Amino acid sequence: MRPFLFHIGSIGVPSFFFMIMVASLAATWVAIKIARREGLSEIAILDLAIIAITASMIGARVFHVVVEAPDYYWEKPIRIFYFWKGGFVSLGAFIFTALSWLIYLRKRKLDIGRYLDVTANIAPVIIFFVRMGCLLNGCCFGNPTPGWPYIVFSNPSSTAFAMKYGNVPLHPTQIYFMINAVVMFFVLLLVRRFRKFYGQVGAAFLMYYGVTRFFIEFFRGDEDRGVYFNGAISTGQIVMVLFFAAGVTMWRWGRKTSHL
Incomplete structure (x- = not known):
């Protein structure tokens, strides 16, 4: 695909970085x-x-450094700041953004449930464009x-090619994620239409x-994302179990304590 959309002098603009910006604007x-x-x-939405633009870039980079290539960056720490060379993890972007949003909403004393529902409705938009960035970059x-x-x-510049999967037919997992995001967008709109309590859309998203x-x-x-037990389970799957558990907990708690 196209890991770098264009170059400014000798510095390339990573496709993944660019698509995060597009995702932020669309969302x-x-x-x-x-x-x-x-x-x-x-104003709160803006x-x-x-916050999302900043936190997502930091989180995506931190997860790449810590989970995917710690030895590479430990050898020469200054490489951590070479953003233009790529190296981002979407899960890190999501987690850092979510935590930053919660801190902001609590500090501003805003209704977390109502704003959580809004962010849940835009999450599929973000996922769609971020996965488009993954497709262009050849990662995930x-x-x-x-x-x-x-x-x-x-x-040859794509991540898949660098990891010895160049010119090999592969499952288009990035496209699977994009299709899933489109379906999820409409499912969550349906949940919003019939919701019974604030935070229900957020809980539905997590599940x-x-x-x-x-x-x-x-x-x-891409095993560098972190796999365990001979590839039987990945870091992402472990986190998704936590997501689902959190969603179920939020749904049950919301039904008992919240209302529209």
């Missing part, structure tokens, strides 16, 4: 439309967007497959994404 637009309909603060690729559907990465990503992970072939 902010959707969030503002929902906020206006819900009577929520547009604050959350700014799938296992080799003998038949359709498959995708081949022939660009839906927890289950669907857990199964998509079985098709992934």
Whole structure:
């Protein structure tokens, strides 16, 4: 694919980095439309967007350094700051952003449940564009497959090519994630329409994404993301179990304590 969209002099602009920016803009637009309909603060939404841009970049980088290539960066720590060379993990972006949002909402004493529902509705938008960045970058690729559907990465600069999977038919896991994001977007809109308590959309997102990503992970072939028990389970799957458990807990708690 195309790991770098364009170059400014000798510095390349990573596709993943660019798509995070697109994801942030698209998600902010959707969030503002929902906020206006819900009577929520547009200023707070813009604050959350700014926080997301910063936290997602830091989180994506930190997870890459710590989980995927610690030895490489320990050998020469200055490499951590070479953002233009790529190296980002979407799960790290998500976790850092979510934690930063919670801190902000608590500090501003805003209704966490209501804003959580908004952020849950825009999460599929973010996931869609971030996974498009993964597709362009050639990372988060799938296992080799003998038949359709498959995708081949022939660009020597792609992550898949660098990890000895160049010109090999692979499961298009990035596209699986993108399709899943589109379906999830409409499912969560349906949940919002019929919700019974604030935070219900957020809980539904955690459960839906927890289950669907857990199964998509079985098709992934990039073992540097962290795999255990001879590849039987990945770091992402462990986190998705926690997501699902958190979603169930939120759903049960919300039904008892919250209301519209």
